[in-house]
Amino acid sequence: MKRAPAFVAGAIFGLGLVLSGMTNPSRIAAFLDVGGAWDPSLALVMIGAIGVFAIAYRVIARRARTLGGEALHLPTTRYVDGSLLAGAAVFGVGWGLAGYCPGPALVSAAAGALPAIVFVAAMIAGMAIAGKRPG
Amino acid sequence: MSVVTPLIGGFLIGLSASIALAFDGRIAGISGVLGRLVFGGDGRGFRLAFVAGLVAVGVIAAEIAPSALGARIAPLPVIAVAGVLVGWGTRAANGCTSGHGVCGVARLSPRSIVAVITFMLTGAATVAIVRLAGGWS
Numbered sequence: 623m624k625r626a627p628a629f630v631a632g633a634i635f636g637l638g639l640v641l642s643g644m645t646n647p648s649r650i651a652a653f654l655d656v657g658g659a660w661d662p663s664l665a666l667v668m669i670g671a672i673g674v675f676a677i678a679y680r681v682i683a684r685r686a687r688t689l690g691g692e693a694l695h696l697p698t699t700r701y702v703d704g705s706l707l708a709g710a711a712v713f714g715v716g717w718g719l720a721g722y723c724p725g726p727a728l729v730s731a732a733a734g735a736l737p738a739i740v741f742v743a744a745m746i747a748g749m750a751i752a753g754k755r756p757g
Numbered sequence: 758m759s760v761v762t763p764l765i766g767g768f769l770i771g772l773s774a775s776i777a778l779a780f781d782g783r784i785a786g787i788s789g790v791l792g793r794l795v796f797g798g799d800g801r802g803f804r805l806a807f808v809a810g811l812v813a814v815g816v817i818a819a820e821i822a823p824s825a826l827g828a829r830i831a832p833l834p835v836i837a838v839a840g841v842l843v844g845w846g847t848r849a850a851n852g853c854t855s856g857h858g859v860c861g862v863a864r865l866s867p868r869s870i871v872a873v874i875t876f877m878l879t880g881a882a883t884v885a886i887v888r889l890a891g892g893w894s
Binding site for chain 2: 745
């Protein structure tokens with residue numbers, strides 16, 4: 623049962639995405655369409671998630687250990703470089719074009735939505751092209 | 758436009774990220790979880806279980822809430838190109854909306870804050886250009 627918390631975390635994450643509207647590409651497009659028929663409500667997804675995790679992170683980071691007493695695996699890179707900027711810029715273009723980011727795309731693909739299945743296959747190909755391990 | 762469900766959905770995503778860090782010591786960033794699961798990396802057991810949870814919800818959602826899964830907003834070839842861009846971009850940037858947008862910003866990581874501002878700007882610009890060009894139809 624060592625993997626139960628990770629499975630539950632994945633399921634809660636997926637439920638959060640479905641409930642919030644993140645799995646609906648037209649909601650994403652409306653959220654990004656600041657100069658058009660802008661629907662800012664999805665900002666609340668980020669605000670809610672950041673609010674909860676900011677508190678949990680501070681508590682857990684102070685312990686510097688998991689509940690099971692193991693070390694945390696936190697990103698250590700602090701500086702901004704060209705790879706970060708180029709990657710984020712290109713990711714944003716793809717996000718705006720399809721209305722999918724990786725999490726909602728995975729959930730929608732698992733639900734059998736053909737565009738999401740195409741997107742996830744292409745995304746994995748794009749990851750292979752980038753060639754380095756994500757953090 | 759609903760306000761309650763995005764907020765509750767956000768709380769759940771924050772709770773999920775908290776569970777991942779508390780029990781496995783890991784950041785719940787989907788591009789990293791998926792990328793390392795497919796291309797290799799440490800923490801395979803965590804990544805496999807987390808993705809299994811996400812997939813399980815997708816399968817159930819297709820049955821009980823199909824309307825939550827919206828229609829495509831662009832032709833399939835464009836979706837495919839977008840997928841490649843998202844895959845390449847999230848790997849080059851080491852994160853996406855979850856790893857940078859939620860976890861990184863909550864940790865006040867300068868890299869994540871810069872990444873979020875960048876992908877929000879290019880995402881908004883892309884949607885604006887598609888709209889001004891008359892859409893895909």
